[in-house]
Amino acid sequence: MNAQPLRSRNPWRIARWAVAALLLLWPAVAMQFTDEVRWGPGDFVVAAALLGGVCGTFDLLERLRPDRRTRWLTGGAVVLLCAVVWAELAVGLFH
Numbered sequence: 001m002n003a004q005p006l007r008s009r010n011p012w013r014i015a016r017w018a019v020a021a022l023l024l025l026w027p028a029v030a031m032q033f034t035d036e037v038r039w040g041p042g043d044f045v046v047a048a049a050l051l052g053g054v055c056g057t058f059d060l061l062e063r064l065r066p067d068r069r070t071r072w073l074t075g076g077a078v079v080l081l082c083a084v085v086w087a088e089l090a091v092g093l094f095h
Contacts, residue, residue: 016058020051046089054082 024047030037039047057078065071087093 010062013059013062016055020055023051024048047086050082050085054078 027037027039031039058075061071061074
């Protein structure tokens with residue numbers, strides 16, 4: 001039997017994916033209490049793809065980049081890009 005720990009047990013990885021799930025759950029819950037939040041199925045699909053891409057990129061960075069500094073800088077750039085895309089899709093920053 002293999003005694004090596006599983007990569008999926010990484011607490012940071014679990015926290016990342018849990019935060020992504022909570023970010024998707026937030027508008028679903030808000031829609032139950034207010035009419036100001038109106039997301040359709042397409043909105044949830046796009047948000048899930050965007051958040052999944054960010055979390056997947058972080059998982060890939062953990063495997064490919066051993067040094068912390070590079071992971072933090074690249075990860076920060078990925079989060080910033082995600083925030084810009086999210087804002088563009090939400091309110092149209094560049095129109």
